Amino acid sequence: MQLRPLAICAIVFFTAGLAVASFANFREFIPGLLQGAWITVQITIGGCIVAVVAALLAAIARMYGPAPLRWLAVSYIELFRGTSALVQLFWLFFVLPHFGIVLEPMSVAIAALGLNVGAYGAEVVRGAITAVPRGQWEASVALNMPRKLALRRIILPQAFAAMIPPWGNLFIELLKATALVSLITISDLAFKAQQMNQTTFRTVEIFSIVLVMYLAISILITVGMRALETVAARGMARGR
Incomplete structure (x- = not known):
């Protein structure tokens, strides 16, 4: 599916939702929705940023960090993958205040959902890095390039293109998980x-x-990720 049909679908679905609302005499409720x-x-945007940063740090620490950082990265990944996102949300919102840490509901929502998705994203990043041909590492060693520089200049740019499609799926999963935040007093769309x-x-x-609104937002995410994938593919082609 190309970008133009996706963008058209997003516009059509969103317009259809507004039309249904209008015909059902729900105009007074549209501002609230x-x-x-x-x-x-x-x-969703805040959670995606947290997820990407957490995934990159956790994956790199797990693969190339010293032993304490590797253990910390593995613990984070397994903890957030192995427990419910709802429990994580409640833990940050209701349990942390018992230790003197009080966070705003929005901060809790962004942190909990971002860290949850970031744990899955760490495996996406790790898989993309390991998929880069071994010869790229050998070439960086032949050029006497430090590992950090090789990661930044050679490995990660190539791995980035392979990360984009699975990250698109994770971002949509994060969007759907935002419906949970109504349970910690946030007036989101579901609330x-x-x-x-x-x-x-x-x-x-x-x-x-509401169904149409969620669908329209998810399609917009898909359109953005497809556009990013196209840009990355062109960059790879120029690199060759």
């Missing part, structure tokens, strides 16, 4: 929908609109 959608987008449903009892209309 859009406000919730904006909160969801903010959490706004549930709140409106409790006051109007128009379940079909409300959640149909």
Whole structure:
């Protein structure tokens, strides 16, 4: 699927949601749903940034760091992959205050979801790095290039292109997981929908609109990642 059809689908789905809302006399609720959608987008963007940074650091520490850093990276990956995202969210929000650490709900949401997805992303980064041909490492050694410089200038740029498709899937998973943040008092899209449903009892209309909104956001993520993949492929071609 090319970028243009994806972009058209995103516009069509989002417009369809607004149209349904208009025909169902839900115009007064659209501002609230859009406000919730904006909160969801903010959490998704922040969580994606945290996930990418955590994944890169954990993967590199696990592969090339000293023993203490390797153990720390493995512990992080296994802990966040092996436990529920909901429990992690609750732990950061409800348990940390018992140790004197109080975080804002938005900070907890971004940190919990970002670290959760970052644990899966660390394996994506590790797999992409190991997929780089061994000859690239040997060439860097022949040039007497330090490992850090070789990673930054040779290995990671090549691995980056291979990371993009699985990262797109992880970002969409993060988007869907944002529905959990309503449980820690954040008025995201899912929370706004549930709140409106409790006051109007128009379940079909409300959640149909919300379904379309989530789908439109996920398609926009796909479009962005496809565009990034195209740019990376062109960069690789120029490098050859």
